[in-house]
Amino acid sequence: MKRFLNYLKARPLGLVSLIVILLLYLIMIFAEFIAPYKPTTVMENRIYHPPNLRFSSAGPMAQEARVINSVNWKYARVKAAYEKVHVFGKGEPYKLFGLIPAERHLFTTGPVGSGGVYPIFLMGADHLGRDIFSRIVYGSRISLTIGFIATAISLFLAMILGGVSGFFGGLTDWTVMRFSEFFMLIPGLYLILFLRSLLSSNMDSGQSYMMITVILSLVGWPGSARTIRGMVHAIKREEFVMNAQLEMIPSPVIILGHIIPQIASLLIVSIALSVPGFIMTETTLSYLGLGIVDPAVSWGSLIRRDISTLSNLRNFPWLLSPVWFLLTVTLAFNFLGDVLRDFYDPYHTVFRRHRDKKKSKLPFEAAQEGLRNDKILPDDSSSSPLLSVKDLSVSFSVLRGQETILVQAVRGVSFTLKRGEILGIVGESGSGKSVTTQAIPGLHPKSAKVSGSILYEGRELKGLDVEALRTYRGKKIGMIFQEPGRSYDPLQNIGSVFYETFRNSNPAITKEEAMEKATALLAETGLPNGRERLSNFPHQFSGGQLQRIGIALALAQSCELLIADEPTTALDVTIQAQIVDLLKTLRKTRQISIIFISHDIDLVADISDRILVMYGGLIMEGGPAPAFTGAGATQGASVTQGTGTVYHPYTKALLAASPRFGSHYVQTRLLSIPGRVTDPANPEPGCPFAPRCAEAGQECTQGIPPLVQTEDRVIRCVIHNVLQKADV
Structure with a gap:
């Protein structure tokens, strides 16, 4: 209740509405005290009497009025003829709540029928002379x-x-x-x-x-x-x-x-x-x-x-x-x-946006201005990329107490993706992986503010309306999600889901044709007896089968880019391997590009051509997948290996925290990354990983370090810059 009241204070219209409702119900409860007269009290000589409350230096008054035409009931106010209105004065007797005898009213001029007492009509009288307010x-x-x-x-x-x-x-x-x-x-x-x-x-x-x-x-x-x-x-x-x-x-x-x-x-x-x-x-x-x-x-x-x-x-x-x-x-x-x-339902709430021009910039906003010059992850392709993301930033307006907070989920992310390539994105929960990829097909709510550039085949996707995005969603850009059991309507069978999907691209398709295509897609994704299973509902499938169906649905409209948002997290190890093998096969047979998101850096390195390591909404490191496979051999905190290769401390920490076959025979405990993930609503002014980094120094808190090119990789680390200068 305290949280809701704090929320109401930030929503004036809702607060006023609640006060009005409570006031009306209080008036209802104390009706005998609030109303100056009973609802059945008739004053025959006051038919259609107009409101007569007046205010003067002596307080509220009831001005007398006389009938000048009894046919259409025209009244004329009498000058200097007033009756004093008594607050908490004595009036008609009543029983409060039907039990307590009383005669005090909130306001009254006295009991009806008393000699010389003129009644008060706050809202006038009706056709029988009854007080409308009462x-x-x-x-x-x-x-x-x-x-x-x-x-x-x-x-x-x-x-x-x-x-x-x-x-x-x-x-x-x-x-x-x-x-x-x-x-x-x-x-x-x-x-x-x-x-x-x-x-x-x-x-x-x-x-x-x-x-x-x-x-x-x-x-x-x-x-x-x-x-x-x-x-x-x-x-x-x-x-x-x-x-x-x-x-x-x-x-x-x-x-x-x-x-x-x-x-x-x-x-x-x-x-x-x-x-x-x-x-x-x-x-x-x-x-x-x-x-x-x-x-x-x-x-x-x-x-x-x-x-x-x-x-x-x-x-x-x-x-x-x-x-x-x-x-x-x-x-x-x-x-x-x-x-x-x-x-x-705060996710779908749209709050007032922050002004684009502010008198003073917040510390982290000023610190990240240098992110605009970040290098894009190297791409050895001579042809134009299928997807090019440049300076992508995503923020959300969220109410915390009475204050509207700007949550910066993604800050200046840049990368490219060529046709037939698999790009892996790895990082802890809250690093900005899913928010980054959801910005590509425009799946963010209205409360999100997206800036930067998203080019698909050279066309800018950011800023397109829903109708324009429909030509890309599903037809060119497909997506599968983390929890397959929550990706389907529990009251809709799988055949209906496929039929609905096919009709998006071909409204004239018949149901029989749709079922034949769905059966072929299910067979391609490794789900046998697909025709027999199309009448089943989601709860009749296992998690791995639902994920295969999700991949088949993504392929139903011949998408060119498949975004796999942690598709193996909710599955067991054996099924994980099968889904990964399926994605590799689809990349070869269909030449589709894949963005693969996961917490498991070893799994990402196995399936991907290139890897992005994200933390705090930033790309901390990126490069070819083989460059990351040996980074965790030494479970230490240093950023250097014996070969002289430099890795980001966060990359080292992720690899050191990954369990490996045979690790249960080792005497040392499995390492974990200390501390908590950075708060996107209050990010650090420097490197977001600095509070958890064993190698961090004073220079790591001075500003967000830029992405620096090193051979075929990019890295965002002050320590690397120092080492690079020392080598020179």
Whole structure:
């Protein structure tokens, strides 16, 4: 709650909305104290009385007015005729909460009917001389509570029916979903009107309130139930759910105690958006005469009774006062729902961007200006490269507390990739590997700010709109992800996924043709009996099989560049080797270029032609793969080998921390890199690896060192520069 309140302080519109909602509900709770009169109090000689609150040096006053035309109820204010408005004064007696006798009101001129006391009309009077403000205050009890009660009932039904449907599946799932589709088939308002017309029109206010609440709840649950069903269907295969089943925990407890809390953020947002919807529906019913009836009062009934003709609105505009309250609470709930959505889904939140021109530059911004002159990883190809990335920087705007923080995930990355080449990118989590490659097909959210240049076959990809990128996504640039189990819609079978993919490039393709092509692709990627497996769902495949399907999908539109974002991390060693061999084979048979991302530098060196070592959003070292295979032979911290070859300390640390066959016979413990990965929101002013480097000196913190050419490699290290100068 503290984090959410801090978040609200940075979102003024959401904070104001929450305050407005709380204020309205406080007014509802203390309606007897807030309202100067009862909602049924009639003042026959004050019909259509205009608002009469005035402020003077003596305080708030109620100005007297007299009727000058009783036909159209024209009033004239009486000069110097005022009644003092008493704050916390005595007025009509009432019982607070129906229990505590009291007669104090927030403001009043005195009890109605008292000699010489002129009433106060904050928002005027209606056609019977009843105070509109008092009726709005009392009417909020029905309008505001009916939204919450109907939402609570419909959400409870949605959780039960949607949870049971998604958890048990089969006939239960089919029955519940067909039942919900029946309710969704008929437009909601028509169904509500139909159900209400079946009931008696002579119900009292309590019965009307109860019946409207039940009808709204019955109409409101199907949409939420279908959403919950889909999420439960996906979550029920998680390990913690299977562990609960193993411990013989009853299914209702698993659904309500283990699965439903996982989607609590969705439910909270759903509540915030459902409440105003039900309030508006009740208003519509009351306006049509099918809702709340006298002596009860709601905002909808006020609108129906008081706003009858355009001439009334022209002559008595204060009759619109209930409409402004209704719009206020609706907008407040919607704005609060937007804030809740952004709070629970910060990845898709778009915050205000930092100004491009700032009065003063941050230390790390000034330090990295020299990155623009970084050397590109050498390429011995005489032809133009397939992909050329130059000075790529990616940052995200993220709220931390009340402050918008600029997270610099990638800082000035440059490299090239030729046709048929495999480029490996290695580094710890948070080094910027995935963010770099996701910028190529433009997969970053709107909160990301991308700068630099991304040339594919000589055409600039950065800045292209979505329609222009569609000619590259999938058709020229394919991508496979780290966790194959999360790369597919759990409710869509594999055949449908392939058919959807093929239609992107060929809308006229038939389903049979798509299945034949999918079968051939699955056979090419080493998945036999592909035709028989196309009707299966993702959960019916192993991790290795899903990764092969992912590769087949990437090849479905004949991509030229395949980005493999840690495709072997979630797989066992044997399957890892098979996936790596498959990628090598595809490179030979299809001549596709591959960007292979991994934490395992030995694995990257085995499959790649060239390697980039990244840390803190920077390229720390790069060069041909054979140049890295012997760098970890000596598990020390020095950057030099006996042959005089220089390696970056981070590269040495990665290789020293990699387990090797036979290492369990060694007396020494497996080395690990000390410290934590650098924070991209607060990067060091110098080399980002300096705080964890055993060789770091004072000069390593003075600024980000540039990439320096050394034979066929590039390296970013102050120590290397010192050694190079010493050799000279």
